[in-house]
Amino acid sequence: MVKVSVIMGSRSDLATMQEAMNMLKEFGIGYEARVVSAHRTPHAMVQFADEAEARGIQVIIAGAGGAAHLPGMVAAMTTIPVIGVPVQSRALSGLDSLLSIVQMPGGIPVATTAIGTSGAKNAGILAAEILALQDLNVREKLKAYKQKQTQTVLDDAQIEIC
Ligand code: RP5
Secondary structure (H helix, E strand, C coil), X not given: CCCEEEXXXXXXXXXXXXXXXXXXXXXXXXXXXXXXXXXXXXXXHHHHHHHHCCCCCCEEEEEEECCCXXXXXXXXXXXXXXXXXXXXXXXXXXXXXXXXXXXXXCCCCCEEXXXXXXXXXXXXXXXXXHHHCCCHHHHHHHHHHHHHHHHHHHHCCCCCCC
């Protein structure tokens, strides 16, 4: 069952947004991924946002770069939590994307992650954490993931003894 929708402004965002999908896969969460552009396919974006709730989508991860209006526009049209991922742009290294997504006016929240692949990865984990509030199976997988991550760092902590 598809619970998370991963949308992106362009197919050129896919390499970044793949990181979010990888995390959703790791936690066994059903997702869909599609290109929805605020600027190039505005009517498709409105249709997507209008239909998402009825389709059972519980979290939307929206990645975009440059003048990145997609996450905010979708958040304006739905009460489903929207996680915005600023894709690293060529011209301004993603600072444009970050500021476009994070500086939402009061009343229309977008949970904004870091720029680029780390942000996309964290968006996948954050979506899992939201779903884990109601899903014990996902919660257990998240706990195991974090424990393993901690253990890996502890096991590799020693750098040098002189
Ligand atoms: C945005 O414009 C997309 O999210 C993408 O990051 C950026 C550039 O798109 P392309 O010109 O590569 O299609 O809408």
